[in-house]
Amino acid sequence: MTSTGKSPWLIHYDAASCNGCDIEVLACLTPMYDIERFGIINTGNPKHADLFLVTGSVNEQNINVVRQIYEQMPDPKVVIACGICACTGGVFRDCYNIYGGVDSAIPVDVYAPGCAIRPEAIIDAVVVGLGILEERRAALDAGAALDAGAALDPKEA
């Protein structure tokens, strides 16, 4: 496991949540659930984040914000949809201004349903996300090694 794998940072964005799921995300940061035991820090800066944790559905007002946060995050990155609204639009999916779940704006890696999602389910989703992050980091590193090898290959010169 890489050093960043041991201390991944996450950014949490409340899309069109009713705040129910957000309270559960906050519960994960308390000593009772203590998500920091995995080395995770909740950052407000997408450029420092490895995990993008979204609550609530995507609508006309927030779709560009969701996309901008995602685009500012460095690769590799993992997106976790927290709660049924983030997974599908949930109870808001038929509202006039709702596009749907987070995957209506950006690719989602982990779907964690629930209304409201329980802290244990959030932590499970984050642990799954960490596995995906490690795989992507290894693939990127392997790609970088291949690129470096190709550049050093005298036959290529």
Ligand code: SF4
């Ligand atoms: S899944 Fe339930 S608790 Fe979470 S944002 Fe939607 S309505 Fe609120």
